Amino acid sequence: MPTExxxxxxxxxxxxxxxxxxxxxxxxxxxxxxEEFVRNYVQKGGQ
Amino acid sequence: MAVAKVLGIETxxxxxxxxxxxxxxxxxxxxxxxxxxxxxxxxxxxxxETPGRxxxxxxxxxxxxxxxxxxxxxxxxxxxxxxxxxAHPEYSSPEVxxxxxxxxxxxxGELVMRKAxxxxxxxxxxxxxxxxxxxxxxxxxxxxxxHENYLVDRAVPFDDxxxxxxxxxxxxxxxCGAGKVGSETDEARGYNTTFQVSARAEFFEEVVGxxxxxxxxxxxxxxxxxxxxxxxxxxxxxNGDATMSPVATWLKLGTTSLLLSxxxxxxxxxxxxxPARPVRAFRQFARDESLTVTTATEAGEWRALDFQEELFALxxxxxxxxxxxDVAPESEVLSLLIEWRNALDLLATSPDDLxxxxxxxxxxxxxxxxxxxxxxxxxxxxxxxxDLQYADIRPEKSLAARARLRPLFSDEDIQAAVSAPPxxxxxxxxxxxxxxxxxxxxxxxWDSLVFDVGEGPLQRVAMMDPxxxxxxxxxxxxxxxxxxxxxxVALNG
Numbered sequence: 064m065p066t067e068x069x070x071x072x073x074x075x076x077x078x079x080x081x082x083x084x085x086x087x088x089x090x091x092x093x094x095x096x097x098e099e100f101v102r103n104y105v106q107k108g109g110q
Numbered sequence: 111m112a113v114a115k116v117l118g119i120e121t122x123x124x125x126x127x128x129x130x131x132x133x134x135x136x137x138x139x140x141x142x143x144x145x146x147x148x149x150x151x152x153x154x155x156x157x158x159e160t161p162g163r164x165x166x167x168x169x170x171x172x173x174x175x176x177x178x179x180x181x182x183x184x185x186x187x188x189x190x191x192x193x194x195x196x197a198h199p200e201y202s203s204p205e206v207x208x209x210x211x212x213x214x215x216x217x218x219g220e221l222v223m224r225k226a227x228x229x230x231x232x233x234x235x236x237x238x239x240x241x242x243x244x245x246x247x248x249x250x251x252x253x254x255x256x257h258e259n260y261l262v263d264r265a266v267p268f269d270d271x272x273x274x275x276x277x278x279x280x281x282x283x284x285x286c287g288a289g290k291v292g293s294e295t296d297e298a299r300g301y302n303t304t305f306q307v308s309a310r311a312e313f314f315e316e317v318v319g320x321x322x323x324x325x326x327x328x329x330x331x332x333x334x335x336x337x338x339x340x341x342x343x344x345x346x347x348x349n350g351d352a353t354m355s356p357v358a359t360w361l362k363l364g365t366t367s368l369l370l371s372x373x374x375x376x377x378x379x380x381x382x383x384x385p386a387r388p389v390r391a392f393r394q395f396a397r398d399e400s401l402t403v404t405t406a407t408e409a410g411e412w413r414a415l416d417f418q419e420e421l422f423a424l425x426x427x428x429x430x431x432x433x434x435x436d437v438a439p440e441s442e443v444l445s446l447l448i449e450w451r452n453a454l455d456l457l458a459t460s461p462d463d464l465x466x467x468x469x470x471x472x473x474x475x476x477x478x479x480x481x482x483x484x485x486x487x488x489x490x491x492x493x494x495x496x497d498l499q500y501a502d503i504r505p506e507k508s509l510a511a512r513a514r515l516r517p518l519f520s521d522e523d524i525q526a527a528v529s530a531p532p533x534x535x536x537x538x539x540x541x542x543x544x545x546x547x548x549x550x551x552x553x554x555x556w557d558s559l560v561f562d563v564g565e566g567p568l569q570r571v572a573m574m575d576p577x578x579x580x581x582x583x584x585x586x587x588x589x590x591x592x593x594x595x596x597x598x599v600a601l602n603g
Contacts, residue, residue, distance in 0.1 A: 081514075082479050088512050089476065089496065097495035101249065104498055107133050107197035109122040109254030110322040110348065 289470030
């Protein structure tokens with residue numbers, strides 16, 4: 064049914080838009096040198 | 111009523127940076143910064159600590175856990191303990207009466223750590239700035255814990271707890287796993303895993319045991335009740351992940367509390383079968399983001415979701431028959447069952463729809479989208495960075511804070527729980543004494559307070575029952591006294 068299809072595709076595109084803006088946000092806060100950041104994160108074991 | 115399922119959650123945070131790169135220095139700075147910020151310093155009393163006592167009669171371990179008394183250690187006005195455990199700052203929430211309250215005080219712990227970090231970093235050269243992460247490993251094979259604690263009737267045989275809890279412990283990660291990029295132990299690496307449902311599972315090697323830092327067991331036998339040992343056991347659960355999603359934390363604590371209530375009242379005869387090899391099942395399920403892998407049981411091959419479906423059906427009927435007011439008021443128990451049902455339905459049909467409430471799915475959604483946008487491989491350093499940064503507790507850096515996770519409490523409620531104790535347990539008495547009489551308090555721990563009231567010997571006030579010392583029981587007393595001495599006199603009278 065056309066109405067349902069329209070609703071579905073619009074909500075899917077809303078979700079994609081949301082994910083896109085989330086990724087933009089993540090890009091803007093992600094630690095700059097990922098490789099170094101990950102390498103330098105070393106912990107002593109705990110419980 | 112069965113024993114009230116008083117509970118709490120303790121988290122060792124990952125710590126990075128600092129003046130000399132030493133995690134113990136960094137952790138100590140964090141704890142001291144918070145204590146200084148609070149301007150109230152009450153020391154911890156170790157009289158109550160017996161981490162080497164085993165719930166089984168014949169303990170087996172390579173060496174007994176030591177009590178570390180030299181490291182920074184303090185008690186907060188919300189009744190929590192903030193201290194350095196091994197090489198991590200740890201927040202142990204106050205004991206509370208319901209799983210939902212435990213979520214609130216777990217989130218308050220994130221704010222405590224954030225405040226400590228800000229206070230600390232305000233005095234530092236930015237080059238030495240500290241960072242804190244609410245996660246469970248460093249990606250290089252070093253793990254640290256998030257432990258749950260539940261009050262259980264001492265009359266329940268420990269073997270029944272083992273039998274009853276294992277099906278849940280190997281499978282509950284489907285809704286309370288934190289998710290993790292890659293693997294970091296030799297065993298898991300053999301499977302070329304690129305993503306795991308649970309961050310912590312690959313570090314588990316035994317089914318039952320006393321240890322917590324090596325040869326970690328699915329069921330920990332530490333028998334340190336912090337209450338009347340004749341009546342109570344404190345079940346110390348070490349196999350869970352640190353979760354950022356409040357709904358996931360609530361489900362983890364709530365489903366486990368309900369199962370404990372069931373075992374106390376109905377025993378273990380009707381519970382789902384035991385996995386033939388529980389540790390193997392736990393690790394298999396962790397590596398299976400498709401949720402289709404099965405493990406051998408005496409009743410055939412079971413998926414993680416099969417264990418959960420069976421547990422849900424059993425507990426739903428049990429709650430309908432008897433209620434579970436030992437876990438929480440009816441309204442919370444019913445909401446919990448709805449949330450659990452919803453999670454199991456969506457996990458079976460469209461798991462991505464749980465991206466607002468289940469951490470491994472929220473994290474995976476971000477990782478997949480990032481991978482698609484930049485075309486990077488599944489173990490790319492940027493994806494590992496996203497994994498780490500998901501749990502960064504700084505609001506300007508946290509990815510969990512950007513993942514649209516569904517809140518259970520307002521920011522104002524969480525902020526209030528940073529300083530105000532829960533009203534529902536003895537943590538109210540502990541926290542209120544610290545708020546009002548810290549200058550007369552020599553030390554505090556889970557089950558006692560020691561006062562110096564100026565003359566005569568030190569006065570120890572025992573709190574062996576977690577449900578005595580609630581606001582309902584002690585508010586009139588607090589209203590009638592102006593000093594610690596008056597409080598002690600009133601209690602002794």
